[in-house]
Amino acid sequence: MVEGIIALLGVIVGFILNEATRFFKDKRLAKNLKKALEDEIEGNLYQLDQKIEIVNQMLTALGQDKFLPGISVPFASNVYEHHFFSILNDFSPIQRDNVRHIYSSLSVLDNILFSYEKSYKDDTRNGVFADVNEAYLVKLNDVLNCYRKLKKLIEAYLNKGPRDIYFRNRNRS
16 A cells, blocks of 8 residues: 555656656746747847848939849748747737737838839839839838838837837727
């Protein structure tokens, strides 16, 4: 009888130790993934300055009736795409909103610039606008304004001051 109790206690202690080990490993992994996501966002922040410079060069070229395609290195999104879901609960709702908005915006802006040359050529060939250059100057200025707003959002997020971009707190009043 005593041997059975000792064996049962051994199984229980082993189970508890295994679960505790798993819990701490999961916490450490989540912490590492959160840090990796923050590093990826920070890298994208620095890349934004390069993208802003590229758009400025495109604007200058277009203003001189020249064309400069918008192809550049895409923003990093590997950690976000592969791991954000697994650490979702480690973020506040406002942090989640910020991260999703940042990555969605980066993706949309990359797509705009990557399709810029084809879009410009198609619109020129099809006569979609009376002044294609003027239309694309406006489009590029919109991209530039989005980059600047996104840069401020990322800086606020990284400085531990995520913004309530969807007005969650206002809607509760």
